[in-house]
Amino acid sequence: MEKGLRKFNKYISLFVGAMLLIFQFGALNITKASEVIGEEVSIRVEAPDKTIIEGTETGTTAYEVLEKVLKKNNISLEAEDSQYGKFIKGISGVNSGKFGGYDGWLYYVKNGTKVEAAGLSIDSYKLNKGDNIVVYYGNFDTPYINTIDFNKEVIKENEPFEMIFSFKNFDYVSNKDIVHPIKNAKVTIDDKEYITNAEGKIVVEALKKGEHQYSISGYEKDKLPIVIKDRGKFVIDNLNKPLIYFNDDNSIKKEEVKKPKDIKGQLELTLNYIKNNSSNSWAALSLDKYGIKSDEGYLKTWVEEIEKDGLTELNAIDIESKIMGVTALGYSSYDFAGYNLVEELYNRNLSDFYNNEVAFGLLAYNYLDLKDDYKIGEKELIESLLNLKLSYKADDKNLVGWTWYGDKIDPDMTAVVISALSPYYRGREIEGIDNKKVKDSVDEAVKTLALLQNENGDILGQYGIASETNSFAIIALTSLGINPEGEMFTKEKGDLVSALLSYSGDNGQFNHDDKSKNNYISTEEALRALISLDEFSKNGVYDYYKGSKDVKNLPSFKIKESEEDKSGEIKETEEIVNDNVVQDNKNANKSSVDVLPKTGSLINFYSMIIVSFAFIISGIKKIK
Structure with missing residues (x-):
C-alpha cells in the first residue's frame, strides 16, 4: 500500500508540476500586447525574504528585461525551455522547491490601475508601455496585492478612514473569484506604519488632500512571505473614491508623460478609422460633417424592429x-419607412422621460431645427x-451639475x-425662458467639471477616469466658446x-481606460471631441450638435420588397428606394452583425459592461 501511495504521490506531483506551468504560461491568455520594437519598463525581483534587484530595462519580452537586469548586476539566472515556454529554475541561488x-x-x-496574473510564459509576454514586472518566489497560494478598497465612497482630508488589502484569484473548484x-x-x-488585521484592514490617520504613497510587505523567516512586497500610490481629492495606482514610483512617472497634442493628425487617423468602421447613428453624424456617407446597412434592421414591436x-x-x-x-x-419618428417622440409625455432622454431630446430638437408645434x-x-x-x-465648494440617475453629479451627463x-x-x-438663469447654471456646471479634474487633467467620473x-x-x-486647454482646465501635469x-x-482608435x-x-x-x-x-x-440640413425636404427611406420573377425564383438583389433614386443595397441585405469588419468585434468585453449598465439605468424609473 505504501508503494502504491508513493506512486500515487508521484503522479500527483507530475500533475501539479504540469499545472504550474500551464497556470503560469498558458491558461489565462491575458494582455497580448501589440508588436513593439522595445519598451523600457520597470522590473523587480522578490525572493522569499528580500528584494534581490529592481531597475529599468528595455526589451520586447518580460524575460528579456529580466535577463538583462540580472546580467548587468552579476546575479545568476537558471532557466530552461519547456513546451510551455521558459521555466525559471533559480535566481541568485534561490531554486524551485526550496x-x-x-x-x-x-x-x-x-500597469497603472490594474494588476494581472501571468497568462503567458515569461518569454512570451510582450511588453506594453508603462508595464511594471514583478518576478517573485511563491506558489499558487502566495498572495500579492491586486485589490485595495476603502470603507467610504469618498475619502476626505483630515478624516480617518480604513483601507482593505486583499488578493483576489479565480478558484477553479468553485468556479468563482475568491x-x-x-x-x-x-x-x-507615507511614513506611518500599520499592521493589517484579520480582515486585511488598517485604520489610516487623517491625511492631507493629494497624492500618498503606500507599501506592503510580509517577510517570514524560512517561510514563504505573507504577501509579496509591493508599493504604489493613491490620490485623495475630497470628491471621489481614491484611485489606486499600483505601479512603483518610477513607472508611475513614465505613465504620466502625455502624448504630443497633434489634434489634426489624430483627427485624420480617427476619422479614417470610423469611416471604415461606421456602424451607428453617432458615426453617421461625424462622417456627415465631412460629406462622407456612413454605412447604412443597419437601417433595414431598424425598420424590421419597428415593424415587429411597434414604434x-x-x-x-x-x-x-x-x-x-x-x-x-x-x-x-x-x-422613415412610413413612420414619423419626430411626431412619435415629441408627442409623448415629458414626465416619462429619463434625465438623459430629456437632454438628448433637446439636442435632437436643435439638430433638426424644429419649428413644428x-x-x-x-x-x-x-x-x-x-x-x-x-x-x-x-469640500466647501459649490458643485452644480446633472446625473443619469440618483443624487450624485455625473460629469458625463453634466457635459x-x-x-x-x-x-x-x-x-x-425662447419665450418664457430666462437666459440669465440658463447661463448661471451652465457657468456653475463648467466650474464643477474643472473641480472634478485630477492633476493629469482627467475628469473623475462616478466610476473613475475614462476617455x-x-x-x-x-x-x-x-460649444460655449471655452478653451479646454485654457487656465481653468489646466492642472499640474496636463489639461483636458x-x-x-x-x-x-x-x-x-481610443482606449476607454487602461x-x-x-x-x-x-x-x-x-472623434466628436x-x-x-x-x-x-x-x-x-463650435456646436457639434447643430444640424445643417433642410430636414423638411429630405427624401423618405423605403424598402422595396423582393419580387418573384417569372421562373418563380426570388430575385437576389434587394433595393432601398430613395424616392425616385434606386440604389444597390447589398450591404443593407445583411444584418448589422454581417456588416461589421472581419477583423473582430467592435465592442469588447468592457464595452458590453458599459452598454449593459446603460440598459439597467434605462430600466430605472426617474425619481420625480
Missing part, C-alpha cells in the same frame, strides 16, 4: 438617436433640464446637458486635451 512543495518563480504585471484578506502584513502609508415600444433615447442618425444619412425622420417643445425641454439640476457642497443648453447660453431666445468623460466635456466646452490624447490607441483598449464607443466619442477641437481652433466656438 520549501519542499510546489513553490517556484512566478511573475505578475502592474477574495483573500491580507492579514498580519506591514503597511506603510411606441421604442425608448425615447432610441428614437432620439435614430432621428439624428437617419437625418445625418440624408433621409427624412418624418417619414408638438406636446413637447423647446421651452418644456429647457425647463425640465433646469429643474433636474443638482446642487450641493463638497451632455451643457451641450444641449449651449444655444441659449450663447444668446438664442469618454473627457470627450463629452470637450464637446460641451467648445492632453488627458484625452493620452488614451489614443492603435490606428486612430484596461479596455481600442474601444469602439470610446473612439467614436473621441476631435472635430469640436479642430473647429474651435478656427472659429473660437
